[in-house]
Each structure stands twice: as structure tokens, then as C-alpha cells.
Amino acid sequence: MPPFKQPRLTVVDGAGGDAATQPPKFSAGDLAHALGLGTNLLVGRYRVELASGNWWWSDEVYTMHGWKRHEVEAGLDALRSRKHPDDRNRVVRAATEALRLGRPFACAHRIVDRNGRTREVVVIGQGSRGSHGASPELLGYVVDVTPVQKEALARRAAGVVARAFVSQAVIEQAKGVIVAVRGVSDETAGRVLTEAASKAGIPLRLAADQVMTALRADNEKVGVTQAALNRALDAVQPVGRPRGHDPLLTRRPRRLQV
Template sequence: MSSFKQPALSVVDGAGGDVATEPPSFSAGDLAHALGLGTNLLVGRFRVDLSSGSWWWSDEIYTMHGWKRHEVEPGLEALSSRKHPDDRSRVVRAATEALRLGRPFACSHRIVDRKGRTRSVVVIGQGSRGGSGHSPELIGYVVDATPVQKEALARRSSAVVTRAFVSQAVIEQAKGVIMAVRGVSEETAERLLLEAAGRADIPLRLAADQVMTRLRVDREPAGVTQAVLARVLDGVEPVGRPRGHDPLLTRRPRKAAR
């Protein structure tokens, strides 16, 4: 495996001699592990000569927008034509200040590629005011962050589905116990559970969770009897709110009139 090695540094000691120090080396694998974690993203480069107004893009920026290199001339008109309609009026003050002062900036917006697909991109750049004999320019990168957003959405969706399955599983367990102990149909078992939830004014899942939790504690040696089940269903109770969120409990008492 190839390795990268930092150049040796010369340190001047008090006697005026140079002492060469051998810096630690690191492998390409170490570097990839430290910098290349996560999702691989498409990154393009751009450069703008602010004096002449000429643009240059790398192939990746063409790809993000759905263009081929010969199909469009890099510039503001091309970029504006692909910006998402809802984001066209957004002006990022940080970018304006970066161009004026030569500071780095980063901002994000959406584009609509040639196939009509919405993509989220992050623009990173830095304005250079230019020195002697050099024109001011803006240089930077465009990162297609769409895969990251899709992964985040997929994780949230998966979490919602998981919670739904867990919630439904508890309800089905409680209904199954009622059906087995009372010898009733699924519709009747669900109605009994709904009635218990209604009396306590809580969601069906919380009522089912209370029923299953108390059955594990209150069950008799012979198992869950009808008496135990009736006691548990009647014992379903409201779920108390934290004291700090109760306006009646956190309200300060009025001072007595003198």
C-alpha cells in the first residue's frame, strides 16, 4: 500500500545548527478512513474571473445539472435557468460579503436538472480580491448533497415504520390476551380495549401497553384469569403530564390583597 509522508522540517536550535526531525508517516488507508467516511458525494469545481466575467466549470457541475460540456456555456444565465423556482429569490448575504472581503462562504439551494429531478447542492467558495497583476476571482466547489438528504429521509421513514410496528404489536398482544381469556372475537376484544382507553382518555397503544405491563405483574399462579383481566382493564389510567408542563402547577400564586 502506498503511503504519504510529510516533508521533513528543519528546527533551528540555540547553537545555530539545523536538526532534521522525522515526522510520523501515515498510510493511504489511514487517510481514507479519516477523511472518506460517510456517503460518497459528487463534487465539482468552478472558477470565475470577476474582471472579465468568464466562468470555468469541471465536468461534475455539468453532470449535476444534466448537461454535457458542449451544450451550455458556463455562466450566471445557465445557473439561473436550473435553480429551483422556490429558491430563486433567496439571496445569501454571506456570499455577497465573501466576494467583497475575500472570505470563504458556504450556502445551499436546490436545482432542477434537465430530467426534472430536484437536487440539493452546497456551494463553497472564496473570493480573492487579487494582488499585483492578478484579477479578482471567485473559486470554489459545488457539492451534490442529494444522497445525504435521501439517506436522512430513509432513516426517518424507517424509524416511523418501526414505531408503528411496535405500537401495533402491543395492541395485537393485548387483543390476543382478551380474546383468549374471554373467548371473544377480535372485534369484541378491540372494543373492550378501546373502552378502557376511552375511560382513561389515552391512545389505544398506551392502554394496551398498560394492560400488558400489569398482566405480567398481576397474573396469578394459574395464569391470567377473567378476574385478573377485568381488574387490569378497569385499572387503565390516564398518563400524567410532567409537572413542569402543567400550566396550573407552574402558575405563580397571586399575592393576597392587603
């Protein structure tokens, strides 16, 4: 496949109308910032001559599938053998329309490389009707987006862990106050807090948060006392529903009998 040529920038002279070539007025750093370059992805190219059925792949496409160029012949059979079993029956209409009308398309699916690892790939292409009697072709790219998927999952997992730590910290803080004020064991303090949460019908974290909020708002000047702790535990209450979900608001009004 011939290498892609860098397009030349042309500027039209307003006075004479002549086209003059000028160097780009931006640096590589400016371009990287504008395009939002971040995670480095493996990108390969492919080409299919529709009349002959001949395929060409760049080395990157072979690498994604766990092959070397001399180990397999590029083509449909090779692609089908590595497609994820759950994605084999998916039909992307956009690709069919692109071949028929020459429009660009993009679709995503999973592959399983020769080492058994699942990869997420995005196939981008555009059908070309050919010029000067040339055979119609399908040209495009294959992008391995697996690193992006892994980063998204890692961020989600980190968020879940962080929220769990925050929840546990609030619970332990409330239990510590109960232990200190009432002089009971950690297990007994946990039962006291659990009973308050069960009575209000709310999760333990919310009960602990309400207890600590009430204690901070208490006007006692001598620190947390038995009375202040009792008030805080007694003040644990259910969390109100948003009014939009109140079934009473969605109930149809009855007609008045006249």
C-alpha cells in the same frame, strides 16, 4: 483551471533549524477513518474571473445540472435556468461578503436538472483579490448532497415504520389476551381495549401497554385469569403531564388580604 498541488510536509530540525521533507506517517486508511469518509458525493469545481465575468466549470458541475460540456456555456444564465423555482429569490449575504472581503462562504440551494430531478447542492467558495496585478477571482466547489438527504429521509421513514410495528404488536398482543381469556372475537376484543383507552383519554397503544404491564406484574400463578384481566383493564389510566407543564404551577399566587 490548473490542478491542485499536494502540499509538502516539512519538519523543522530542532538542532540546526533546517527544514527537511519527510513522507507522511499515516496510511490512506488512517486518513479515511479520520475524515469520516462515508457516502460518496459528486464534487465539482468552478472559477469566476470577476473583472471579465468569465466562468469555468469542471465536468462534474455540468453533470449535476444534466448537461454535457459542449451543450451549454458556463455562466450565470445557465445557473439561473436550473435553480429551483422556490429558491430563485433567495439572497445569500455570505456570498456577497465573501466577494467583497475575500472570505470563504458556503450556502445550499436546490437545482432542477434537465431531466426534472431536484438535487440539493452546497456551493463553497472564497473570493481572491488576485496577486501581482491578476484579476480578482471566485474559486470553489459545488457538492451534490442529494444522496445524504435521501439517506436521512430513509432512516427517518424506517424509524417511523419500526415504531408503528412495535405499537401494532403491543395492541395485537393485548387483544389476543382478551380473546383467549374471554372467548370473544378479535373485533370484540378491539372494542374492549378501545373503550378502556377512551375512558382514560389515552392512545390505544398506551392502553394496550398498560394492560400488558399490569398482567405481567400480577401475582396470579395459574396464568391470566378473568379477574386479572379485569383488574388490568380497570387499571388503565391517563398518562400524567410533566410538572413543568402544569398550568397550576405557572399561575401567579394571589395576594393575601390583610
